Every structure is written in structure tokens, then in C-alpha cells.
Amino acid sequence: MKFLCTDCDTAMKFKDVTRPEQGSVTALFECPDCFTEIAMFLNPSETQMLKSLDLKLGGNNEAAQPMQMVRSQLETAKTEAMPNEFSAEVSSGGTAEGGKCPFTSVISDAFQEEPERVEPTGPVWSAEALERLERIPAFVRPMAKMGIESFAKDNRYDEITGEVMDAARGNFPTQF
Amino acid sequence: MKSYKELPSDAGSNIIGQVTAQVNRVQKRLASVKHTVAIMSGKGGVGKSSLTANLAAALTLKGNTVGVVDADINGPTLAKMMGVRNATLGYTPAGVKPAVTALGTKLISMDLLLAEDDAPVLWNAHTQKDAFTWRSTMEVSALREFIADTEWGSLDYLLLDLPPGTERLPNVVELVPDLGGVVVVTIPSEVSQLIVKKSVTMAKDVLNIPIIGVVENMAFYVCQHCGEEEPLFSAGEALDTAFQQVILGSVPFDPRLARSGDDGTLYLDEYPDAPASKALMQVAEKVQAFLKKSP
Numbered sequence: 001m002k003f004l005c006t007d008c009d010t011a012m013k014f015k016d017v018t019r020p021e022q023g024s025v026t027a028l029f030e031c032p033d034c035f036t037e038i039a040m041f042l043n044p045s046e047t048q049m050l051k052s053l054d055l056k057l058g059g060n061n062e063a064a065q066p067m068q069m070v071r072s073q074l075e076t077a078k079t080e081a082m083p084n085e086f087s088a089e090v091s092s093g094g095t096a097e098g099g100k101c102p103f104t105s106v107i108s109d110a111f112q113e114e115p116e117r118v119e120p121t122g123p124v125w126s127a128e129a130l131e132r133l134e135r136i137p138a139f140v141r142p143m144a145k146m147g148i149e150s151f152a153k154d155n156r157y158d159e160i161t162g163e164v165m166d167a168a169r170g171n172f173p174t175q176f
Numbered sequence: 177m178k179s180y181k182e183l184p185s186d187a188g189s190n191i192i193g194q195v196t197a198q199v200n201r202v203q204k205r206l207a208s209v210k211h212t213v214a215i216m217s218g219k220g221g222v223g224k225s226s227l228t229a230n231l232a233a234a235l236t237l238k239g240n241t242v243g244v245v246d247a248d249i250n251g252p253t254l255a256k257m258m259g260v261r262n263a264t265l266g267y268t269p270a271g272v273k274p275a276v277t278a279l280g281t282k283l284i285s286m287d288l289l290l291a292e293d294d295a296p297v298l299w300n301a302h303t304q305k306d307a308f309t310w311r312s313t314m315e316v317s318a319l320r321e322f323i324a325d326t327e328w329g330s331l332d333y334l335l336l337d338l339p340p341g342t343e344r345l346p347n348v349v350e351l352v353p354d355l356g357g358v359v360v361v362t363i364p365s366e367v368s369q370l371i372v373k374k375s376v377t378m379a380k381d382v383l384n385i386p387i388i389g390v391v392e393n394m395a396f397y398v399c400q401h402c403g404e405e406e407p408l409f410s411a412g413e414a415l416d417t418a419f420q421q422v423i424l425g426s427v428p429f430d431p432r433l434a435r436s437g438d439d440g441t442l443y444l445d446e447y448p449d450a451p452a453s454k455a456l457m458q459v460a461e462k463v464q465a466f467l468k469k470s471p
Contacts, residue, residue: 001191002183009178014188023302029187044302045309051300052313054198059190064201066271066325069317070289075298078291137294143304 003038005031012038014058020047027057075142123152126161133165202324202351205271209243209331211356211467213388214348218375219368220340223393224361226437227427227456228337229257231359233444234460236281240332243274245322246285247348248339249315250297255287259440263288271327279442284326286318316347323351333467342378349383356467357388359459362419364395365409369419376419388466389424391459397429398451425459428452 003012012029015037019025023044030037042050050057054069071077125133136144151168152160186192206212215231217224228244236242246254255261258277265288266273274282286297299314301307328334336352338344349355358379362372372390379385397408408429430452436443444453 001189002180002186004178004183006177011178011183011185012187020302045306048301048310049313052310052317053195054317055189055191055194057189059188060194060197064197066267066269067321069314070321073300073314074289075300076291076295077289137292140298 003029003040005034005036007031007036008033010034017057020044023047025050025057123149123157123160123164126159128162129160129165132162198320198324202320205324205326205328206334206352206354209328209334211332212334212336212352212354213356213463213467214336214338214345214358214379214385215361216338216342216345216358216375216379217340217361217368217372218342219362219371222361222363222368222372223427224340225253225257225337226433227359227361227391227393227459228335229254229437230433230444230456231460231463232258232281232333232335233277233279233442234457235333235464236277236279237444237457238460238464240464241280241330243282243326243328243331243334244284245319245326245334245336246283246287247319247322247336247344249286249318251339252285252287252290253437254283254337255285256440257437258283259442261287261440265289266327268327271325274326274328277442279445282326282328282331284322312343316351319344319347320351342375345375345378345385346383349385355385356470357386359388359424359463360390360419361393362390363393363409364407372419386466386470387422388463389422389459390419391424392419392426394429395426424462425455427455427459 004010005012008031010031010033012031015028015030017025017027025042025047027040027042028037029040051069051073065071133141133145133148148160148165148168152164155164155167157164215224215228225246225248232242232244244254244258246252248254255263255275258275258281260275260277260283263275265275265284272284274284275288276282290297298304299307299311301310323334323336336348338348345358358375360372360376360379362368376387376390380387394408396405398405405428428451430443430447430450432447432450433443433452436446443450444456447453
């Protein structure tokens with residue numbers, strides 16, 4: 001994919017990329033002559049395809065780490081799958097921050113979602129509902145949480161209770 | 177106004193360079209592998225993974241260094257069948273140290289990475305909706321990393337156990353252009369052979385990959401009391417003529433073979449004189465002979 005500044009007839013240069021919001025990445029390009037900027041929006045499927053190919057907008061100058069795509073993108077990985085041997089080496093260098101993969105933050109930084117904005121008007125979770133949420137298997141919990149919150153918003157619930165979860169249950173394959 | 181070809185680069189992303197680096201990584205790793213072999217069937221349930229596990233063991237018993245890639249990303253079974261399901265992968269800057277069986281066969285499998293028995297392969301995504309548009313790409317990237325980033329060391333044979341279907345073989349050929357050949361597994365049923373023929377056509381005629389041969393699995397049943405051979409499938413279907421020309425062996429059904437897979441024990445070692453063991457060793461010999469002759 002290439003971009004041309006039609007005023008200057010000059011190839012535009014990559015300038016910056018944002019972390020995904022709602023699954024969508026924004027890449028900025030700039031004309032080196034007139035400094036006009038354009039933004040390219042990748043929809044969630046396009047963003048995901050880029051992740052799947054383990055490619056990075058704006059180039060990749062970092063040395064590839066062993067199995068970096070699998071380790072950073074596999075939601076259902078066990079934490080001990082990649083043990084301490086290399087983590088220790090990295091830790092001594094002061095760059096690892098723990099977690100299931102010492103390089104996850106480096107590898108997938110460009111693809112990590114921005115922290116969700118707190119919406120003061122959104123539904124809040126009751127203690128009972130949170131307890132039930134914790135019983136959902138870890139690997140599907142984020143999806144279930146997102147789906148229940150979406151259900152609550154759509155149905156104008158201010159609080160997510162057990163009853164709301166029961167009502168939302170029919171929309172999900174996972175039982176909770 | 178300049179055209180696409182007149183623009184010098186893709187604005188600095190260098191996508192071609194990134195892809196080339198990925199390809200080079202695979203080639204660098206495979207430089208120390210003498211022969212790469214894909215095991216495929218086209219149809220599920222014919223015992224392909226069991227055959228892969230035992231072929232790997234047979235080749236190892238014959239003094240070869242052998243590695244196995246469980247290319248069935250969503251239905252990985254080889255870690256259990258090869259008795260290394262509890263192995264912890266080692267991780268170094270040079271690569272991931274694979275699981276190693278008691279015999280010395282090396283294995284990489286998605287099963288070694290998953291958190292729990294009931295955990296499916298679930299990729300990080302904003303939504304799993306429309307996952308069909310990118311999931312297969314993610315799986316091929318995972319397979320690429322399995323091949324490229326596992327510390328195989330020097331291998332005589334690297335076996336790739338493909339999932340059912342024909343779609344993964346073209347991906348493998350792209351990743352491993354020097355694929356030594358394909359071992360095709362079928363069972364004596366018309367249904368299986370109908371599907372397996374498609375795999376043979378895909379390999380031989382579409383992708384120009386040598387067919388090392390066909391293994392007829394569950395070919396018959398040997399009575400454990402009288403030793404008489406009985407057809408396992410009611411019709412006792414004869415193997416298709418096209419397959420008979422390249423048959424590597426007919427492996428009889430043996431409940432002990434299935435149990436060894438469940439237990440992760442070495443059937444060939446436990447029952448070296450069983451008809452299935454002899455057939456499997458014969459298959460290994462023919463695979464070796466084929467690859468020895470190939471350029």
C-alpha cells in the first residue's frame with residue numbers, strides 16, 4: 001500500500017500509528033514536502049489480518065523473538081508454557097515486566113487496545129454478578145464480560161445483577 | 177501524477193521486507209534438516225496422528241534424529257500420543273526448546289501451550305465475530321513459528337502432521353519449498369479413499385510434491401487368539417488401484433496401538449513383534465528408501 005500527495009506528486013511517509021480503539025487502528029502518513037497529513041483507518045478485520053500476519057505498520061526494526069506471534073496473541077496460553085530461562089535473562093536486562101511472555105509488551109504494543117474509557121453512565125457490576133463473572137472460564141471471560149455489558153447497555157440497565165446475567169445468558173454459548 | 181510502480185516504497189512499512197525476514201527465518205532453521213515430510217489424509221479419523229507418532233518413533237529407533245510438528249493447530253493430539261503432554265517448553269533467544277520423548281524424538285505442538293484441557297485455541301481479537309476472515313492466517317503464522325522458532329538442532333527427518341483436509345498443504349509448501357514428499361494415510365473404506373484421492377491430486381498435480389506413498393491404516397484386524405486376519409470394515413474394501421502402486425504398508429488395527437496413544441507409551445517398543453509394529457517399521461524403511469533416492 002502506497003500513498004501519494006497529489007498536490008506535490010510526492011510519496012507520503014509513514015508518521016505514526018495509534019493503538020487499536022474498538023479493534024480499529026489508525027495510521028498517519030505525511031507528505032515530506034508540504035507536510036500534509038492523512039489518516040488511514042483500518043477496520044477491525046483489517047487490523048486483525050495485520051496481526052495475524054505478524055506484520056507492523058511503519059516497519060519493524062526489532063529483532064524477531066521466538067514464537068512472538070503465538071506467545072503474544074494466544075489468549076488461552078498457559079502461563080508456564082514459556083518458562084523462566086529466558087525471562088531471567090531479560091529481567092536482568094531490566095526490560096521484562098512479568099506476565100506470560102517477557103516480550104508481549106514489546107511485541108504487540110502496537111496492537112494492544114487503548115485502555116477502555118470509563119463511561120460514568122454505563123452499567124456497574126453488583127458484587128454478586130462479579131462473583132458469577134469470576135466463575136466463567138478465564139479464556140472466555142473477557143468476551144462474556146463485554147457481551148453482558150453490551151446487553152445491559154442495549155437494554156438500559158444501570159446495574160448488572162444476577163438477573164441481568166440470566167437475561168443475557170441466552171445470547172452466549174458459555175453458561176454462567 | 178506518479179503511478180504505483182513509480183513510488184519508491186510502501187511509505188516505510190516495508191511489508192515485503194518483513195515477510196522476507198519471516199521466510200528467511202524458516203529457511204535458516206530448516207538448513208539443518210535433511211528431509212521434511214508431510215503426513216496427510218484429507219479425511220479425519222483415519223489414524224494419521226497415530227501413524228505420525230509411530231513413524232517418528234520407528235525412524236528414531238532406526239538411529240535417525242527426528243522432529244515432529246503437530247500442524248493440527250486446533251486439534252493437537254501428538255503431545256499426548258507421544259507421552260510429553262506435561263513437558264515444559266524451554267525458551268532461549270535462539271528459539272524454543274521442544275518437548276523430547278523418552279526415545280529422543282522432538283515435538284512442538286499447540287497442546288504444549290494451552291492453559292487447560294478444555295481450552296480451545298483462542299486468539300486475541302477485539303471480537304471473535306467474523307473470525308473466519310483472519311483465523312486461518314493466524315494458524316499459518318503459528319505453523320510458521322513452530323517450524324522456524326523451534327530449536328530442532330540437526331535433524332534427519334522433520335515430520336509435519338497436517339490436519340484433515342487439503343487446505344493446509346499449500347501453506348506448508350509455501351513455508352517449506354523443499355518439502356521431501358507426502359505420506360498419505362487412508363483406511364479401507366470407499367468414503368476415505370474418495371476424500372484421500374483429492375489430497376493426492378492436490379499434492380501431486382497441483383503442488384508438484386512427490387507422493388512418498390500411501391499407508392493403509394486399520395487395514396485388517398488380527399485375532400489375538402488365533403492370529404487370523406479379518407477385515408475390520410464390513411466390505412473389506414480393496415485399496416484403490418492408484419493407491420496400490422504406491423503403498424508403503426498396510427497397518428492392521430490393534431487395540432493396544434490405540435491404548436498406547438492414550439497412554440503416551442511406545443507401542444513399537446512394547447510390542448515389537450506385533451503385526452502392526454512390523455508394518456510400521458516397514459513403512460519407515462520405505463520412507464527412508466524413498467528419500468534416500470530423491471534429489
